[in-house]
Amino acid sequence: MKKTAKVIVIAAVLLLTISLPVFALQPTSQFYVNDYTGTVDASVKNTLVERGAALAGENGVQVVAVIVNNYIGESIEVYANQIFNQFGIGKKGENNGILLMVAVDDGEVRIEVGDGLSYLLPDSKTGSIIDETFLPYAKEGKLSTAIEKTYLSLI
Numbered sequence: 001m002k003k004t005a006k007v008i009v010i011a012a013v014l015l016l017t018i019s020l021p022v023f024a025l026q027p028t029s030q031f032y033v034n035d036y037t038g039t040v041d042a043s044v045k046n047t048l049v050e051r052g053a054a055l056a057g058e059n060g061v062q063v064v065a066v067i068v069n070n071y072i073g074e075s076i077e078v079y080a081n082q083i084f085n086q087f088g089i090g091k092k093g094e095n096n097g098i099l100l101m102v103a104v105d106d107g108e109v110r111i112e113v114g115d116g117l118s119y120l121l122p123d124s125k126t127g128s129i130i131d132e133t134f135l136p137y138a139k140e141g142k143l144s145t146a147i148e149k150t151y152l153s154l155i
Contacts, residue, residue, distance in 0.1 A: 025066070027087050032056075033151075034087075035067040037104050041144045048151050055155050060091045061117065063154045065100040065147060076103055080112040090114045098154050102147060109134055111154070121154075129153050 028034045032052030033045045040048075048065065056062050064087060071079035080101040090097025095114035098121065102109050111126035133153050137146035 025068070025083060025086070027064075031064065031087075032062070033065045033067075035065070037067050037069055039067050039102075039104055039143050040065075040147055044144055044148045048148060051152065051155055060094065061096045061098070062090050063098045063100070063151060064089050065102070065151050067102045067104065067147065069103070070105045071101075071103045071108070076101060076106070076108045076110045077112075079103075080110040084112045084114070090116065100147070100151055100154060102143075104143065109138075109150075111150075 025034070025036070028036075030045065030049045032049045033040060035045060052063050066083055066087075073079045073082070080099055083101060084097065084099045087099075089099055095116035097114040098117060099112040100109070101112060109130055111121070111129065113121045113126060129150060134146045134150040137143070137149060
């Protein structure tokens, strides 16, 4: 193979690698709380998982928390939407899922709501939940409590 051909092959492989999604997380065995950082206290995580499973059992609504060190991509909004779809949050066809996305090192939080619940939780409401519930605890350095209180307010 000529040197030029090798360069073209290498360039093509690099381009394919760059375009692959790097946000690919897999849900943990505790689907309702996916803490990839160890931020949420074990007892809090267990309580939230139980509450999330109970809610899903009652009415099919899934509230899922995903905690990462940082998000990958252009914005937390795009990343949260990708995770929401990848995890399959909410019943298919009903679009009744809610994602609480926290990027610890980036200092960002996002609540992503499926279209089937947007009448109950419009952006103005989720913004208020973040401002009034999440941020006060997070600013005090109580991130586990911030996640707990926010998750419970979404239920």
